Structures are given as structure tokens and as C-alpha cells.
Amino acid sequence: MQTQIGTRDITLAQARQQASTVFLAKVFNWMAIGLTVTGVVAYFVAASGMVRALIASPVFFILVLVELGLVFFLSARIERMQPGTATGLFVGYSVLNGVTLSTIFLAYTHASIAATFLVTAGMFAAMAVYGMVTKRDLSGLGSFMFMGLIGILLASLVNLFLKSSSLHWAISAIGVLVFVGLTAYDVQKIKNIGEDGIMTQGEAAVRKGAIIGALALYLDFINLFLMLLRFFGGSRD
Template identity: 70%
Template sequence: METKYASTTAVNARARQEASTIFLAKVFNWMAGGLALTGIVAWFTANSGLAMKIATSPAFIILILAELGMVFYLSARIEKIQAGTATGLFMAYAVMNGLTLSTIFLAYTRASIGGAFLTTAGMFGAMSVYGMVTKKDLSGMGSFMFMGLIGIIIASVVNIFLGSSTLYWAISGIGVIVFVGLTAYDVQKIKQIGEQGIMQQGGDVVQKGAIIGALALYLDFINLFLMLLRFFGGGRD
């Protein structure tokens, strides 16, 4: 009986691991699609000259506020909205973020942007692997990093009025640490959701779970990229 029980347990463990792997793949595919869409929109917007119009008009603030509203809405309503709606909102968010990010081409050289992107991809990939393979519970670290994120937001708002370069660089350095940590935490959380049986709850639930997971990782990647970009310099004259 013990041998049979052990065998059944091993089979169940493998099944959970396989389901988790499939779910993670869905999440990463949607995240990659969102990043690709953002990059394409940002590139074409910058090259069309529209980026300058966005940067020098109320459109920039409107886009930022719309993006924040969309993130809060998706996070709060993901269980009640349709899977197609969630997917559409995520892709719309990626497009709007591409419009706002097009303005970085006005402030930084393409070499700096490319270097920051490659560094971000490397760090994000390494922490994603860590989040997938570590046996350590990262929930405590996730809570700590979230508090750090709140601190960054408050300090950034304060620095709008202070204009302190020291605080600016401190925020950037802490921001890199925070988003690196959040990447590992979010990947582990998504992996656990996959292990808990989401793949057996129907296509709509799986799709919505993949979208909200992709949004979390997308935000980790974009924010890590923006923090690292500050250190690459290469600002335009």
C-alpha cells in the first residue's frame, strides 16, 4: 500500500509540474507579445515624429492616467470580466504604453536604449529562472519588495518638488533591486497557481489567469528597464 501511495503521489506531483509548466508558458507568451507590441508602437511613434507631440502636450499625462486606470481595473475586475475583454485590455495597455515610451527616444540614444534593454532581458531572465527553481518561499520577500515599491512612488513624487539628483539616483538603484525581487516573486507565484490546478478550470479561467500573470511580469520588465536606462545615460544633446 505504501508503494502504491508513493507511486500515486509521484504521478500527481509530475502532473502538477507539467500543468504549471504549460501555464507558465502561456503567461510568458502573453507577456512577450505585450512587450513586442509595445516596442513596435514605440519605435514607429518615435520615427514618425509623433513622440514629440505626445511629450509636449496633455496627451502624455492623459495616457499615463489611462494606463494606471487600466491596470487597477484589470487587477480588481479580472474575475468578473470576460477573458476576451481582459485580453483586449491588456493589448490596449501595451499599445498605450508604447505611445508613452516612445518619448524615451527623445531623451536617450538608441545605443543606450538597446543596452538597457539587453541588460534588462538578462536580469529578468535570470530572476525568472530563480523564481521557477528555488524551493525557498518568496512571499516574505514579495511583501518587502512591495513596501519598497510604495516607498519609491512616494520618494519620486517628493523629488518632483525637490529636484535632488542624489535622491534620483537612490530611487533608481533601489528601483532596480525592487523590480528584480518582484520578478522572482511573481514568477514563483504564477508557478504555484499553475500547480494548484488552474489548467483544469476551463479555458476562460486559464486565459484570464494568464493575462493577469502576464501583466504582472510585463510591469516588472518595463519598470526594471526604465530604472536601468537611467544608469546607461547616453542622453541626447
């Protein structure tokens, strides 16, 4: 009897791990799609020359507000959406973010942007692997990193008026640590969702779960990239 129970436990553990692996793959696939869309849009908007007119126009700030609204709307309402709607909003957000991020091509060289992207990818991959394999519960880390994120947002608002270079670099350094930590936390959370049975809840639930997970990791990656770009980006001036 003990052997049978032990075998059953192993089988269940393997099934949970396999379900988690499949779900993580879906999440990372959608995240990759989002990053690709953003990168392509950003490059072509910059290359077309529209970015200079855009940044001088009120339309730029409207787009930023729409982006923020989309993130909150998608996060809050995804359970009530159709999978196709959630997917469309995620792709639409990726397009809008590409438009606004095209401005980095005015400030930094192409070479430094590419190099920073590779550094970001390496750091992100390392923390994603850590989040997948660690046995430590990262819930406490996630809460701490979220408080750090709130602090970064408040300090950034204050620095709009102070224009302190010291505070700017401090925010950037803390930002790197925050988004590195959030990456590990979010990956572990997504892994746990996969293990907890989302793969048995139907195609719609899996798609929406993958989209919201991809959005979280997409934001971690983009924000880590922007923080690192402040350190490694070569100015065009």
C-alpha cells in the same frame, strides 16, 4: 501498499509540475506579446516625429492617467470579465504604454536603449529562473518588495519638488532591487497558481489567469528596464 502510494505521489507531483509549466508558458507568451506591441508602437511613434508634439500636449498626461486606470481596472475586475475583454485591455494597455514610452527616444540614444533592453532581459531571465526553481517561499520577499515599491513612488513624488540628483540615483538603485525581487516573487506565485489546478478550471479561467500573470511580469520588466536605463542610457545631448 507503500510503493503504490509513493508512485501515486510521484505521479501527482509530475502532473502538478507539468500543469505549472504549461501555465507559465502561456503567461510568458502573453508577456512577450505585450512587450513586442509596446516596443513596436514606441519605435514608430518616435520615428514618425509625433512624440515631440505629444510630450508638449496635455494628451500625454491624459494617456498616463488612462494607463494607470487600465492597470487597476484590469487587476480588480478581471474575474468578472470575458477572456476576450481581458485580452483586449491588456493589448490596449501595451499600445498606450508604447505611445508614452516613445519619449525615451528623445532622451537616450538608440544604441543605449537596445543595450539596456538586453541587460534587462538577462536580469529578468535570471530572476525568473530563480523564482521557478527555488524551494524557498518568496512570500515574505514579495511583501518587502511591495513596501519598497510604495517607498519608491512616494520618494519620486517628493523629488518632483526637490529635484535632487542624489535622491534620483538612490531611487533608481533601489528600484532595480525592488523589481528584481518582484520578478522572482511573481514568477513563483504564477508557478504556484499553475500547480494549484488552474489548468483544470476551463479555458476562460486559464486565459484570464495568464493575462493577469502576464501583466504583472510585463510591469516588472518595463519598470526594471526604465530603472536600468537611468544608469546605462546614453544621453542624446
